[in-house]
Amino acid sequence: MEDSVYPAERAYDEQHAGLDNPYDAPPVVDDLKTEARSRGLWNLFMQHDEWGAGLSNIDYAPLAEIMGRSVWIAPEATNCAAPDTGNMEVIADFGTPEQQQRWLVPLLDGRIRSCFSMTEPAVASSDPRNLETTIERDGEEFVVSGWKWWSTGAMGSTCEIAIVMGITDRDTDPKSRYSMILVPLDTPGVDVVRSTSVFGYHERGGHGVIHYDGVRVPASNLIAGEGDGYMIAQARLGPGRIHHCMRSIGMAERAFDLMVERAKSRVAFGGPVADQGVVRDWIAEARWRIEQARLLVLKTAWLIDTIGNRAARTEISAIKVVAPQTALWVLDKAIQVHGGLGVSDDAPLARMWALARTLRIADGPDEVHNMVVARRELGRY
Numbered sequence: 001m002e003d004s005v006y007p008a009e010r011a012y013d014e015q016h017a018g019l020d021n022p023y024d025a026p027p028v029v030d031d032l033k034t035e036a037r038s039r040g041l042w043n044l045f046m047q048h049d050e051w052g053a054g055l056s057n058i059d060y061a062p063l064a065e066i067m068g069r070s071v072w073i074a075p076e077a078t079n080c081a082a083p084d085t086g087n088m089e090v091i092a093d094f095g096t097p098e099q100q101q102r103w104l105v106p107l108l109d110g111r112i113r114s115c116f117s118m119t120e121p122a123v124a125s126s127d128p129r130n131l132e133t134t135i136e137r138d139g140e141e142f143v144v145s146g147w148k149w150w151s152t153g154a155m156g157s158t159c160e161i162a163i164v165m166g167i168t169d170r171d172t173d174p175k176s177r178y179s180m181i182l183v184p185l186d187t188p189g190v191d192v193v194r195s196t197s198v199f200g201y202h203e204r205g206g207h208g209v210i211h212y213d214g215v216r217v218p219a220s221n222l223i224a225g226e227g228d229g230y231m232i233a234q235a236r237l238g239p240g241r242i243h244h245c246m247r248s249i250g251m252a253e254r255a256f257d258l259m260v261e262r263a264k265s266r267v268a269f270g271g272p273v274a275d276q277g278v279v280r281d282w283i284a285e286a287r288w289r290i291e292q293a294r295l296l297v298l299k300t301a302w303l304i305d306t307i308g309n310r311a312a313r314t315e316i317s318a319i320k321v322v323a324p325q326t327a328l329w330v331l332d333k334a335i336q337v338h339g340g341l342g343v344s345d346d347a348p349l350a351r352m353w354a355l356a357r358t359l360r361i362a363d364g365p366d367e368v369h370n371m372v373v374a375r376r377e378l379g380r381y
Contacts, residue, residue: 004035005070005077009348012073016204023155023195023206025076032077033110043088043108045080045243051092051108057239057301061246065294068250070348071355072203075247079108083116083152086240087163090180094224094232099182103161113159117148117183117210118233126368128233129174133166133212135181135222142168142181142222144189144215150362154208155195160185164212165233168226178229182221189215199354238309238316241363245297245323248359251352252290252327258349259283259334266337273337282333293319293326314376317369324359325366331356 008028015026036042044063046052055063067074075081084107091104106112119125123132133146144164153159161184168179183190191213195206224232260283263274273279300319303312331353335342342349360366 001066001069001074004032005074008032008073009070013345021155021157022202023204024157025204029073029076029204032073033079036078041078042110043079045085045239046088046092046108048092051088051104056305057242058298058305061242061298061301064243064246065250065253065297068247069254071247071251071352076204079110080243082240082243084114085243086236087114087116087161089239090163090223090232090236091182093235094228096220098220099223103182106160111158112161113153113156113205114161114163115151115154115159115185115205115208115210116236117151117154117162117164117212119148119150121147121149121209126365128165128178128230131165131167131178133164135164135166135168135179137168137219137226138216140219141216142219144181144183144212144217146212147210148212149196149207149209151208151210152203153205154185154192154210155206156204159205162190162210163223165229168229172227175230176227178233179226180223180229180232181217182223183212183215183217187215187217189213198358201351201354235309237363238304238312241316241320242297242300242304244359244363245293245300245319248323248327248356249290249294249297251356252286252293252330255327255331255334255349255352256283256286256290258347259286259330259337262334262337262341279337282337286330286333289326289329293323296322314373317364317372320364320369321360321366321373324356327356328353328360 011028012026015028043052044055045060047054067080088104088107091099095104107114120131120133123130136143144166146166151162161182163180164183165178165180167177169177191211193209193211195208263279264272266273296319300312300315303315331349335349338347338349341347
């Protein structure tokens, strides 16, 4: 991070401005990937010894936190960026050998990118029972029809494959209604319409709005079996959520560093800003908020490693609320200490704030996770 990533942040922005496709990664990212691979810092998220580093969640947590300090560069530079991480885990866990060779291997090599098409613009996707996209069997093919959005990464020129969740049997119970299928983005009928922004930011890869208009793919592209979509989603989203939380702690720590440095270096009303009592209160509270959140992240990682996603669901939902809110609290105070600089792109704080605020919605809004925690706690009595 110190030698390569932080110094590349300015080059990243400068090169990005000159790209033909604004959603592609600047050339400096390829340089960082080469450096990361040379140091063995590659696919650190992947627990499978066959496919990745073989680290546990508790091993990966501090590494993901460090990468979260430059969240728009470091995860991709080490091939640990969402949504590819979750998609690779899905194909590794549930894919056929043919699917793994065709899609997992190039994803692990960093040669291609992927997207995950689950949420939809016309329905409240926080309740997955609302999803309307269909995946209908027609002989040896499936026909995919529907609209998806927030398909992160779809706008990049290296994004070649989507995992699409849709209805395969409308008449069964909701948990058996959905399936997931691999859809190459160059398949006729796939229309990547546009990207949505995040608080005005257009991130690398974009967030695609995609129309799947009668898209035909081989039946062999189905992941696991018909009706397994809900099960796969739960398996995918647990680790994905905690990865976001790990990186959120890293964002909070970097914001803390910047806040303290700014408070000590700026003079107002006859002395350093750090001498102001309110600023000292912010610094103290930021420190204990971060430490509390980190401990809950580590506990959750340990529980996933030892008893699994399902048994750790209370902690997964709890940390998904706590970590982004902690990062946002620290970022807000850091922005305040920086004054006008804090809301500009001359500092990383505004961009990190936008990302952290999005995490209160992405992978399930706070309210749904609080509902899960309350329901499980009430059920214990």
